[in-house]
Amino acid sequence: MRRAIMRGSRVLPVLVGLGLGGMGAVGVGSVGQRPGAWTRDELAVLRSLSIRSLTPLGADPSNRYATDPRAAKLGHEFFFDVRFSGNGKVSCATCHAPTQDFQDGKPLAQGVGTTARRTMPIAGTAHSPWLFWDGRTDSQWAQALGPLESAVEHGGNRTQYAHVVAEQYRDEYEAVFGPLPDILGLPRHAGPVGDTGWRASWQRIPAVRRDEISRVYANIGKAIAAYERRIEFGASRFDRYVDAQLAGGKRSPQSTLTSEEEAGLRLFVGRARCVTCHNGPQFTDDHFHNTGVPVAAVTLPPDSGRAVGVRQVLAGEFNCTSRYSDAKPEDCQELRFAADDSPELVRAYKTPSLRNVATRAPYMHAGQLPSLSDVVTHYAAAPAAPFGRSELKPIRLTPNEQHQIVAFLHALTGPLAAPAEYLDRPARLATDVRLAPASPAGSSGGKPD
Amino acid sequence: MYLLHTPLRPRRSVARTAFAAVGLLLLLAACSHFRGRAPSSDIATAKMSAHQLYRAAVRPGVVPIPVRRLQAWTLHVETADGRPVDAATITMNGGMPQHGHGLPTSPRVTRALGNGDHLVEGVKFNMGGWWVVRFSITSGAGTDTVTFNLGL
Numbered sequence: 123m124r125r126a127i128m129r130g131s132r133v134l135p136v137l138v139g140l141g142l143g144g145m146g147a148v149g150v151g152s153v154g155q156r157p158g159a160w161t162r163d164e165l166a167v168l169r170s171l172s173i174r175s176l177t178p179l180g181a182d183p184s185n186r187y188a189t190d191p192r193a194a195k196l197g198h199e200f201f202f203d204v205r206f207s208g209n210g211k212v213s214c215a216t217c218h219a220p221t222q223d224f225q226d227g228k229p230l231a232q233g234v235g236t237t238a239r240r241t242m243p244i245a246g247t248a249h250s251p252w253l254f255w256d257g258r259t260d261s262q263w264a265q266a267l268g269p270l271e272s273a274v275e276h277g278g279n280r281t282q283y284a285h286v287v288a289e290q291y292r293d294e295y296e297a298v299f300g301p302l303p304d305i306l307g308l309p310r311h312a313g314p315v316g317d318t319g320w321r322a323s324w325q326r327i328p329a330v331r332r333d334e335i336s337r338v339y340a341n342i343g344k345a346i347a348a349y350e351r352r353i354e355f356g357a358s359r360f361d362r363y364v365d366a367q368l369a370g371g372k373r374s375p376q377s378t379l380t381s382e383e384e385a386g387l388r389l390f391v392g393r394a395r396c397v398t399c400h401n402g403p404q405f406t407d408d409h410f411h412n413t414g415v416p417v418a419a420v421t422l423p424p425d426s427g428r429a430v431g432v433r434q435v436l437a438g439e440f441n442c443t444s445r446y447s448d449a450k451p452e453d454c455q456e457l458r459f460a461a462d463d464s465p466e467l468v469r470a471y472k473t474p475s476l477r478n479v480a481t482r483a484p485y486m487h488a489g490q491l492p493s494l495s496d497v498v499t500h501y502a503a504a505p506a507a508p509f510g511r512s513e514l515k516p517i518r519l520t521p522n523e524q525h526q527i528v529a530f531l532h533a534l535t536g537p538l539a540a541p542a543e544y545l546d547r548p549a550r551l552a553t554d555v556r557l558a559p560a561s562p563a564g565s566s567g568g569k570p571d
Numbered sequence: 572m573y574l575l576h577t578p579l580r581p582r583r584s585v586a587r588t589a590f591a592a593v594g595l596l597l598l599l600a601a602c603s604h605f606r607g608r609a610p611s612s613d614i615a616t617a618k619m620s621a622h623q624l625y626r627a628a629v630r631p632g633v634v635p636i637p638v639r640r641l642q643a644w645t646l647h648v649e650t651a652d653g654r655p656v657d658a659a660t661i662t663m664n665g666g667m668p669q670h671g672h673g674l675p676t677s678p679r680v681t682r683a684l685g686n687g688d689h690l691v692e693g694v695k696f697n698m699g700g701w702w703v704v705r706f707s708i709t710s711g712a713g714t715d716t717v718t719f720n721l722g723l
Contacts, residue, residue, distance in 0.1 A: 397699075398670075398698050398700065399697075401639070401697075401698055401699065402638070407638075407675075407697035408639055409675045409697040455692070455693065456641060456676075458692075459641065459676045459678060459679065459692065459693025459695070460676065460677065461673070461676050461677045462677065463677075513670060513672055
């Protein structure tokens with residue numbers, strides 16, 4: 123049967139479907155519009171940015187415990203427990219402080235040592251297909267496992283953490299994940315990452331038992347993810363402003379932007395083109411871009427961003443297709459179709475959410491820019507990348523216009539949406555848990571990552 | 572769906588031609604504020620390949636095409652004289668000409684569905700604007716490319 127594919131009368135409906143018919147980029151003002159009013163197309167863009175447009179989280183096929191409240195409670199405790207570290211002093215909350223939007227305000231994270239990257243916030247990350255600045259993991263649970271074994275973050279190892287679970291959390295763990303494996307006789311410190319002594323001890327453990335320990339390790343991450351996915355962004359003044367605009371512009375003191383902030387919003391979605399990458403209800407396209415960010419003031423190891431991160435996630439021990447994932451291969455489409463061979467990935471970093479951004483100085487992947495003003499100035503100037511190629515093109519913005527954009531970004535500040543108890547230390551750990559620093563046999567201490 | 576199931580040679584219909592013309596005008600009007608619109612008028616979703624070897628049409632799995640979401644498309648391929656092409660090697664690439672970057676994923680034609688239809692998986696667009704998607708098609712009829720413009 124022959125088919126027509128060139129039929130002009132059928133073109134329009136499809137093109138409308140493609141978004142051409144109903145979509146328009148936001149311009150600044152429109153003929154025939156009341157001054158200051160948004161056009162219908164502009165309102166559609168504002169609606170797309172509202173937190174109300176965020177699709178509710180679905181199940182995480184790779185983590186069958188993601189929605190189990192017992193796992194979330196356990197993950198909450200793991201998140202704050204410094205026993206999951208090499209020196210007994212570092213927990214996830216050390217860098218991801220709930221009182222600071224789950225970050226630390228430092229250019230480079232400080233765990234057992236100093237890392238080469240800025241701490242990323244946690245709220246809303248369950249919606250993202252890629253975690254870390256370079257996207258080197260593809261789930262919250264896999265992300266949580268990276269720092270635990272990093273020599274400069276938690277600085278611990280896999281059997282150490284299994285012992286902590288067995289000794290401190292056995293009942294709660296087994297209620298969620300089933301029986302713990304027998305860890306009697308396993309070395310106190312062994313793991314496939316980091317310290318040479320730990321790695322040698324790990325290799326001496328039979329493969330079957332290594333796999334059992336790695337499964338406990340993966341479950342630690344899955345519990346932490348069950349906790350983290352409960353932390354979302356709440357509504358900001360911007361969202362209430364959009365609510366009011368969509369309701370016909372009826373404003374209340376709580377839903378008003380200043381004229382300066384409103385002008386900044388018009389620039390953000392218009393001529394300044396911020397919305398190109400900072401799109402959607404979390405103000406991120408969940409992708410990676412080289413924006414010519416300067417090198418850090420301190421000397422850091424070579425960092426190629428996504429170009430390396432994508433290789434790491436594709437080969438990741440705990441990725442969506444791994445033996446420790448609960449997903450079927452067909453659930454892992456992001457991984458399956460990840461772009462991995464483009465020069466654009468060199469020194470490309472993940473677009474961060476802009477929600478609560480005003481509370482999270484300094485900025486960029488190694489905290490290179492101290493203020494939002496510096497960030498906007500950088501994007502307007504669009505300097506060449508230190509290496510790789512920047513996607514930016516210069517945008518002519520007056521100092522006042524840059525100031526307006528910064529003012530608008532402050533209107534994106536809002537509370538976190540999470541159960542109140544999850545924004546504080548768990549009751550079980552109300553008294554600070556401090557242990558003597560671990561003294562692993564053969565350990566040479568934390569090394570730069 | 573109907574794009575791929577209509578007769579090869581459309582009947583000359585004044586009404587339909589008028590409808591298409593009005594539709595195109597409405598479309599252009601709707602795009603008047605569209606920053607990332609394709610600068611050319613080539614916005615068809617069904618067309619001949621560059622060297623006239625194939626006729627091809629794309630059908631997104633979800634319309635309007637979503638941003639930031641993986642999706643599967645169907646690509647229909649037939650020879651210039653209207654014979655469906657099932658046995659073909661097809662690759663897809665693309666990007667945003669105004670931004671100078673490619674697609675955020677590596678979409679692939681994963682299987683032939685029959686009657687000239689091919690499943691394209693892993694399609695994703697991470698931002699609004701003018702996108703170009705390009706298919707390279709190789710079959711017994713030869714190798715040719717076909718390019719589609721999209722505005723999101």
